[in-house]
Amino acid sequence: MAQGLRLVLFGPPGAGKGTQAQLLRDRLKVTHISSGDLFRYHLGQGTALGLRAKEYMNKGELVPDEVTIDIILDKVLSVPNEEGFILDGFPRNPHQAEELEKALSGAVRGLDKVVHIEVPEPVLLRRLGGRFVCRDCQAPHSIGEGEDASKVCSQCGGELYQRDDDQPKAVKKRIQVYNDETTPVLGFYRDRDVVVDISGDQTVDDVNQQVLAALDA
């Protein structure tokens, strides 16, 4: 049987990776693996992993590799070959990228594409300030200044909340961490000729169309 799509969605916090990942998952029937959602799930459940991750997440820092890599790679390797996956939020530094490559090296092929969603920093800051997330299904929503933040999730009716790490101080730190630690991953994948650059400063639908076109889907 043919192998499913293997995709990394790459970009700064607030680029729209989660939104695009959910659209692609629904359309292409592939597994969506979000490292941030996984950590938030553990945090909500109060597990040891969640408590460990929380101290880093709330400051906008990366959770250490020894905590992160194994649980994400376990998920990746548990996806049936014919199904495929979208990685959202991983890899976030070159070491994670190398470990992912090693884990996939037993497969017939590695990653199909790395879609890099680019968004200027002022736009990211504005978006993250108005971002609310569903407690139940994690769907991100954008609520502008003065709009009613008590809205419920448009997808499942769950309660919307603002993440602690979307507060201004943590947001600045996350963008700095992205610039310093995460952007080198792009060079790693450019060397492997799998990167497609797409502007994320357009409507969700337009970004989605361009991603689908880049995937020939």
Ligand code: AMP
């Ligand atoms: P996200 O929802 O992708 O913005 O992730 C939220 C937070 O989870 C990040 O700011 C990090 O603290 C942590 N996190 C998510 N993915 C990773 C990763 N691949 N490596 C380290 N920390 C991560």
